[in-house]
Every structure is written in C-alpha cells, then in structure tokens.
Amino acid sequence: MDNVWLTSSLWIGLALLASLISIRIGISVALIEIIVGVFGGNLLGLTINPWVSYLAGVGSIVLTFLAGAEIDPEVVRKHFWPSMSIGLVGFFAPFFGVLAYAHYAAGWNWQQAEIAGLALSTTSVAVVYAVMLETGFNKTEMGKVILAACFVNDLGTVLGLGVLFANYNIWLVLFAVVTGLAMWLLPKFVPTIFRTLNGRVSEPETKLILLVLFFLGGLGNLAKSEAVLPAYLIGMVLAPFFLKDRVLAQRLRVTAFTLLTPFFFLKAGSLVKFGSVATGIGMIAVFLLVKMATKFVGIWPLTKRFEFGNREAMYTTLLMSTGLTFGSICALFGLNNGIINRDQYTALVTAVIGSAIVPTIIAQRWFEPKSPDRGERNENA
Numbered sequence: 001m002d003n004v005w006l007t008s009s010l011w012i013g014l015a016l017l018a019s020l021i022s023i024r025i026g027i028s029v030a031l032i033e034i035i036v037g038v039f040g041g042n043l044l045g046l047t048i049n050p051w052v053s054y055l056a057g058v059g060s061i062v063l064t065f066l067a068g069a070e071i072d073p074e075v076v077r078k079h080f081w082p083s084m085s086i087g088l089v090g091f092f093a094p095f096f097g098v099l100a101y102a103h104y105a106a107g108w109n110w111q112q113a114e115i116a117g118l119a120l121s122t123t124s125v126a127v128v129y130a131v132m133l134e135t136g137f138n139k140t141e142m143g144k145v146i147l148a149a150c151f152v153n154d155l156g157t158v159l160g161l162g163v164l165f166a167n168y169n170i171w172l173v174l175f176a177v178v179t180g181l182a183m184w185l186l187p188k189f190v191p192t193i194f195r196t197l198n199g200r201v202s203e204p205e206t207k208l209i210l211l212v213l214f215f216l217g218g219l220g221n222l223a224k225s226e227a228v229l230p231a232y233l234i235g236m237v238l239a240p241f242f243l244k245d246r247v248l249a250q251r252l253r254v255t256a257f258t259l260l261t262p263f264f265f266l267k268a269g270s271l272v273k274f275g276s277v278a279t280g281i282g283m284i285a286v287f288l289l290v291k292m293a294t295k296f297v298g299i300w301p302l303t304k305r306f307e308f309g310n311r312e313a314m315y316t317t318l319l320m321s322t323g324l325t326f327g328s329i330c331a332l333f334g335l336n337n338g339i340i341n342r343d344q345y346t347a348l349v350t351a352v353i354g355s356a357i358v359p360t361i362i363a364q365r366w367f368e369p370k371s372p373d374r375g376e377r378n379e380n381a
Contacts (some may be wrong), residue, residue, distance in 0.1 A: 005101040007047055014040050015262035029257070030125055030265050030324055031356050034349070037269020046270040056267040059260035060329055061213050064144070064158075064228040066253060067125050067325065068235020069242040071151040079145045082306045085147070086299055087152020090320045093298030094291045095121040095160065100292050106283060112344060114164050117333035120350045120355070121160070121290040123153040127356055131319065135368065142312055142369075146319055151236075157326050158232045161333065167224030175223040179216055179230045183237045186212070191241055194248070206252055226333055228326075268328045268349060270333065276346035287351035292359060295321040311367055318363035327352035 018036045025352035029197060040046045099117035102108040108116065128150050129138075137143035166172050190208075197204045212234060217227030235242075242249045277284065299320050302311035331348040334340040340348070 004049075004051075007049065007052075010040075010044070010046070011052065011263060011266060014044075014046075014266055016268075018262070023305055028124075028130055028324065028356070030126055030261065031353065033262055034230025034269035034324075034328065034353055037266035038272045038274075039269075040266065041272065042274045046266070048267060048270065052263055052267060055260055057264075059256065059262070059264035060332075061217055061227050061231045062210075062252070062256040063207070063261050063325060064231040064329070065188070065213055065235040066249075067154070068232040068258060069249060070125065070129065071148075071236055071239050072243055075132070075144050076148045076151060079141075079148050082145045083148030084152055085306075086149040086302050086316070086320065088156065088341075089298040089302060090123055090149060090153040090295060091121050091156030091160070093294040095156075097290050097294035098287065100160065101286065105286075108253035108340075108344065109371040110260045111165075111339050112334070115330060115339055116287070116344075117347055118160050118164070118165075119327045119330040119352060120287060120323060120335075121153070122157045122323040122326040122352075123150045123320050124322040124327075124356055125150050125154060126325055127322045127360055130321050131360065131364065134362075137311070137369075142308065142316065146316055147308075148319060153320065154326050154372060155232065156234075157330065158226075158229050161330055162225050162229040165333070165337070171219070172223040172225065175216075175219040175225060175230075178219055179233065182216060182230070183233055184211060185243070186234065187237050190238060194241070194245070203251070206255065207250055209252065226329075228329055265328070268332055271332070271342065272346045272349055273342060276343040277350055280343060280347045280350075283347050284350045285352070287347060288354045288358065291323070291351070291355055292321045309369075311369055315363050315367040315369060318359040318367060321355060321359040323352050323355040327355070 015033065018033040019029055021027075022032045025032075038045070058099070096115040097117075097246050098120045099113045102116040103110060103113035125147075128146060132138035132143045132147060138147065162262070193208065194205050197208075213227075213231050216230035216234065220227045220230055296317055299317045302315055303316050308316060328349060331340070331345050331352065334348075335345040
C-alpha cells in the first residue's frame with residue numbers, strides 16, 4: 001500500500017483494536033498489540049515502511065526510558081540484598097540456560113545463542129507492574145522486592161546487550177563517557193530546568209528529554225550499540241524526579257502509548273511468520289520451558305532463603321519468569337542487525353509472548369496470596 005494516510009489508518013486501526021481487546025480481557029495492551037501485529041503481518045500484509053520503522057524505534061526508546069523512570073531508588077536500597085540476589089540470578093540463570101540450549105542443542109552460532117539468551121533472560125516490568133497494581137501487592141514488602149528485582153534483572157539484560165554486541169572503538173569510548181556525564185549532570189539540573197519551564201503549552205520538558213534520548217541513541221548507533229541502553233539508564237537516574245512529578249510522567253506516557261509504542265509492538269508481531277511458528281513449535285516450547293525451568297531453579301531457593309512462604313515463593317518465581325518488552329527489543333535487535341533470521345526471530349518472539357502469558361496465568365490462578373497482608377515479610381528479611 002503506497003498511500004501513506006491509508007497505511008497510517010491501518011496501523012492506528014490495529015492499535016485501536018488492540019486497546020479495545022486489552023480493555024475487554026484485562027491483558028497488557030503491549031501483549032495484545034504483538035498478537036494483533038502477528039495477524040496483521042500474516043493476513044493483512046502490513047507494510048513496514050521507513051517511517052514505520054522510525055516510529056517503532058522511537059517507541060522502543062521512550063518505552064525503555066519510562067521503564068527506567070518507574071524504578072524507585074529507595075525501594076532498591078531498602079531491599080538491596082533480596083532484590084539484587086533475585087534480580088541477578090533471574091538474569092544469569094535463563095541467559096546461560098537458553099544460550100546453552102540454543103548453541104549446543106539447536107545448533108545456533110554463538111552470537112545467535114547470545115541473542116536467544118538475552119531475549120529470554122528478561123522479566124516483564126509491564127506485566128509485573130500491572131499485576132502488582134491490580135492486586136495491591138505493590139504496597140507490600142513482597143511486592144516491593146519483586147518490583148526492585150525486576151529492575152535488576154532487566155538492567156542486566158540491557159547491559160548484556162550493550163556489552164556483547166558493542167563495537168569496541170573510539171565511538172564506544174565517547175558513547176560511554178557522554179552517557180556517564182549525562183547520568184551525573186541531568187539529576188542535578190533537570191529539576192531546576194523543569195520548574196522554570198513547567199506548564200508551557202509547547203511541552204519544552206518533553207522535548208528536552210527526547211533531545212537527550214535521541215542524541216545518546218545516535219552516539220549508541222555510531223558505537224554499534226543499542227539506543228535503548230542509554231534510555232534505560234537515563235530513566236533510572238531521573239526516576240526520583242519523575243516519581244514526584246507524576247503529571248509530566250503521565251504526559252510522556254500518553255504520548256508514547258498513543259502514537260509510538262503501538263508501532264513498535266505491532267511491528268514486532270508483524271515480523272512473526274505463521275509458517276515458522278508451525279514448523280518451529282517444538283523449539284518454541286523448549287525455549288519457554290528452559291526459561292521457566294532455569295528461573296525456577298535459580299529464584300525459588302532464594303525466595304526461601306529470604307523467608308517467603310511457599311505460596312509467596314512460587315508466586316514471586318512465576319512473576320519473575322515473565323517477559324515481554326525487553327525480550328522483544330533484544331530479538332528485534334538481532335533481526336535488524338542480521339544476527340538471527342526470520343525463523344529464529346519468530347521462535348524467540350513467540351516464546352517471549354508465551355512467557356508473558358503462561359507464568360502470569362499460573363501465578364494468578366493458583367498461587368496468588370489470599371490477601372496483600374500475606375505477602376508482607378519482616379522488614380529485615
């Protein structure tokens with residue numbers, strides 16, 4: 001379809017459909033957009049034009065920034081050892097488990113296996129945060145540990161993507177130095193700048209954030225790294241400010257989820273091929289099983305070490321086994337850079353989607369604590 005406006009109407013129409021379905025069945029809109037994108041790509045012939053890819057790229061950067069900006073540093077500090085231990089094991093256990101299966105059993109080369117390990121090492125902040133809010137567990141000690149562990153887990157994935165696939169040259173040094181300076185300077189000056197600019201119709205605060213993210217993303221591209229890495233880190237250091245200024249965070253979130261992130265998730269889904277799913281269903285199932293099994297082996301004993309009850313331990317382990325946003329970003333990075341092919345991408349993204357659905361349903365259906373009070377633990381655990 002060459003008509004840009006008709007093409008736009010098709011993409012936005014699918015995004016609207018995904019929103020309505022999400023509202024109706026109570027599942028994360030990001031997950032539904034991927035599924036709708038799968039059908040759109042296979043049945044409607046969605047056209048991935050350069051402008052679609054650009055909007056999808058901006059969507060992934062802004063979404064990653066918002067994910068980082070949701071992390072409360074006080075929560076991480078208060079629950080440092082439980083969240084750090086669960087988060088690190090939640091990253092390393094599935095990363096090495098999936099990498100070993102992809103390389104030694106499935107015959108993928110090392111770089112392809114690394115993409116597989118990264119894509120399935122994640123924990124879905126979007127899914128877990130939504131579940132915490134809906135159940136009220138975000139106010140409990142257990143819920144705070146889970147959310148903080150999600151941050152540590154996903155930070156490991158983002159850093160792993162940058163370390164494993166960066167091009168080690170002068171551009172990488174410049175990228176690292178400028179990103180470090182931005183992380184140091186922005187928390188010092190952003191509050192003052194935003195107080196001065198607050199309330200303007202032209203939204204200069206949002207434009208300033210986008211300027212920083214685009215510039216660092218551009219340096220990341222020159223360094224052959226991924227633009228989402230600095231976005232997550234900048235979101236993390238600005239989290240205290242955004243947690244206080246919920247109005248600004250909400251405006252940026254509305255912009256992202258209305259126009260940008262639907263293109264990212266719809267595009268991610270449209271690249272999945274029905275034929276590849278049918279022929280690779282066994283591999284998809286094994287990928288999902290390996291991810292959940294390694295998360296269980298690594299995380300469940302730690303929850304017992306930190307004195308979770310049996311039900312809370314299983315609930316925590318299952319929620320930490322979810323994946324969606326960063327898993328999709330890692331798989332799409334591999335496809336866009338020619339590391340994996342469409343069939344491999346389909347297997348990974350389908351397994352990622354499965355990890356967003358299966359553990360969440362099991363956790364909420366059979367292991368959800370009876371009330372938020374049951375999730376609370378000793379402050380010193």
